[in-house]
Amino acid sequence: MRKKGVIFMKTVVVTGATSGIGLSVCRALAALGYGIIGVGRREEACLGAVETLRRESPGVPAVYFCGDLSKQSEVLRVGNEMKEYIEDKC
Numbered sequence: 001m002r003k004k005g006v007i008f009m010k011t012v013v014v015t016g017a018t019s020g021i022g023l024s025v026c027r028a029l030a031a032l033g034y035g036i037i038g039v040g041r042r043e044e045a046c047l048g049a050v051e052t053l054r055r056e057s058p059g060v061p062a063v064y065f066c067g068d069l070s071k072q073s074e075v076l077r078v079g080n081e082m083k084e085y086i087e088d089k090c
Contacts, residue, residue, distance in 0.1 A: 011035035
């Protein structure tokens with residue numbers, strides 16, 4: 001039986017994960033031990049966010065994918081990259 005309010009997954013996907021609320025969510029979940037798969041638009045921001053998570057929560061898996069999810073072609077590309085990563089690493 002599932003308990004209300006309990007998260008059963010060990011890895012989460014967060015979009016808009018390089019700043020603001022998205023990054024704050026990633027930081028909070030990483031601090032609780034959840035693996036992070038983040039998505040952001042700019043490679044530089046993605047690299048900075050993953051560095052922050054790894055520094056603040058050592059040992060917690062964190063990976064970012066870059067793409068503009070307002071474009072269908074990018075949604076498909078990022079989705080396929082995530083699928084390959086999950087099949088290989090998770």
